Amino acid sequence: MNFNKLRLSTFAAAVAFLAISCETKVEEKKDEKPPNILFIMADDHAYQAISAYGHGLNETPNIDRIAKEGAIFTRATVTNSICAPSRAVLLTGKHSFINGKVDNVQPFDWEQDNFPKLLQANGYQTALIGKIHLDGLPTGFDYSMVLPGQGNYYNPDFLVNGERKRFEGYVTDITTDEALKWLDQGRDKDKPFVMMYHQKAPHRNWKPAPEYLTLYDDKDFTPPANFFDQETGYAGRGTAARTQEMEIDGEAGWGHDFKMVIDPYGDSTGFDKELARFNPEQLAQWNAAYDPKNEAFKKAFGQGDESTFTTEKRREIAHWKYNRYIKDYLRTIKSVDDGVGEVLDYLEANGLAENTIVVYTSDQGFYLGEHGWFDKRFMYEQSFRTPLLVRYPKEIKPGTTIDKLVQNLDFAPTFLDYAGVDIPKEMQGESFRKLVSGESGEWRDAVYYTYYEYPSVHMVKRHYGVATERYKLMHFYYDIDEWEMYDLKTDPQEMKNIYDDPEYADVRANMHERLQGLRDKYGDSDANDKKYLDAYMEVYNKRNNR
Structure with a gap:
């Protein structure tokens, strides 16, 4: 037997097998369909009012399904806790002072890139149904049906591709029905889709649906300890x-x-x-x-x-x-949860669940009586933190918990990453795809926050700050100059400002360094603060005849 010929023959066979194997894998990868993206956002939905977070206020079994079958994020935060700026950050992947939408007053520039535009250009069908609270006709969407401004709970008007129409019924149910209609009849089923399905609820003033007007009447809720x-x-x-x-x-x-x-x-x-x-x-x-x-x-x-x-x-x-407040608030969430269940059931029934990324989140957190408050705006924890639950069976293991500091800044690059689309360099967020799949544990250890809308309703002063997993440093400015710092490990309710506590002197110095580092990284400055203050005050003074 000629062993040299045998070895050559064996080697050739192995090379041929590897070539066929690689060719098959490339072909499989080529034939693999890009994932669909279903982005569900409620307005002012506090994480405390999602039962998966364990606060015991209410039951949200359908929203909880996303966490049970995917991942729950325990430290997801926003960059600016107010409606329109938060949505601008979501779309653009850029901080407010970069995308220009710093408050509810400044216009939003739809001409700039957003992730739906980029996905649309790469073969996706895109739809926006519900609340967006950004002026102008949405761009980047094959179909849009949005509430003008805040919208109404009962018999709302919608702008359907820019045309105003009145719909009879309850806004949460209508939004769900129209989302299902687009999924079933409005899209090209040969293309991957992005649907942004955005509910008005539970935004103020919390008008419940007819079937839930007496829900919780037999219950007495205990207010938070503070x-x-x-x-x-x-x-x-x-x-x-x-x-x-x-x-x-x-x-x-x-x-x-x-x-x-x-x-x-x-x-x-x-x-x-x-x-x-x-x-x-x-x-x-x-x-x-x-x-x-x-x-x-x-x-x-x-x-x-x-x-x-x-x-x-x-x-x-x-x-x-x-x-009265908490019952009405939770009643509106019951309708939101019902809608989530209907849409999840549709995905299951139509064979879409396996290849669809489902996200449930809110545009920011909300106070449910903590400190005696409602609303948001502050960098204090209940408005700074936002719920985030993500399901994608192909990559995310059921029951995953993520404790890292993810922000709404990260949605745009994450979706582009999943779709295989290049992430523009000007996007400031990071894709959390590898983090949530467990492929990598590397992630940022500090996040940056800004808030600009003062003087205004609720009179929350202008501030910016940095948060790590344990500490938070904030600077309140404009008509005051005050610093606050909190140790979330020993004081999770942020009841005691430790900025001047000598025991925390080293921590304070480090947090100041972290703050300046993030301001430099993202391109923020005192000049930005003044520019947007001047622009805001010009509008404010006109409105108040000053």
Whole structure:
């Protein structure tokens, strides 16, 4: 036997096998369809109000499915906790001071790149259905059906590819129905799709659907432990916490927020103007649910001079206000969760679940009575953190938990990464694809935050800051110059500012270095702050005839 010939023959066979194998793998890769992307965003949905996060407020079984079958992010945050700027960051992958949408006043430039445009140019069909809260006709979408501005809960108008149309019904249900309609009938089923399915709820003023008007009526919710924070004058914090205007037992209104046409003192609230949008059947259902509850409150607490109320009576009234607020808030979420279930069921029934990335998130967090507040805006944890749940069976193991500091800045590059599209250098976020798949544990250990909209509703002062996994440093500026720092390990509710605590001197110095490093990295500066302050104040002064 000629062993040299045998070895050559064996080697040739091996090379041929490898060549065929590689060719097959290349062909398989070539034939593999790009993933679909279903991006679900609710407005002001606090992570505390998703049962997968374990706070026990409510049950969201359909949203929880995404976490159970995929990943839940415990430290997802935003770069700017207010509606329109957050959405601009999501689309562009750039900080507010780069994409230009720093507040709800400045215009948004749709001419700049966004991730739907880039995916559209690479063979994706794209749709935006629901709330976007950015002025102008959305670009990058084959189909858009968006609420003008904040939109209405009942019988809302939508801009369908720019044309205004009135829809009869409840906004959350309509948004879901239209999303399902596009998935089933509106898209080219030979192409991968991106659908941004955005709900108005649970944005203020939390009008529930007809079927949920009495949900939780048999339940009494206990306010958070620091709900009566205002009684201490927000001791341990600075001017910004003391001067905000977002207290449930304070700025929230008897009409708009607590749903009374006549307040406890016999005065008209103007809420009847909001009810004028309802059709007769909707109005009858609403009145049947709210009138008895409102009258019961008035009978129990009566009218009178608030200055004569005892502390106990004030607390009882505040407790009632909290329950009216939290119940309405959670009722609107019930409809959102129903819609998520319908869309997930559609994916399953039509063989789309395996190759579709499903994301559930919010445009920011929200206060559910912590510190006595509603709304957002602050870099304090409840508004800075946002829920994030992601399912993609091909790459993400069920039950995955991610504790890293992911931001809404990262959505655009992540989606482009999954689609195999080059990520533009000007995008400032990072793809978390390898992080969530478990392929890599490397990730940033600090994030940057900005907030600009002051003076304005809720009067949260301008600030910027840096957060690590344990510490947070914030600078409040413009009409004050104050620094706050918190140790989230020892003080997760951020009740004590430790900026001047000598025991934290080294931490403070390090956090200042981290802050300046991120400002340099992302291209922020005092000059940016002044530019956007001047632009905002010009509009503000015109609106207020100054």
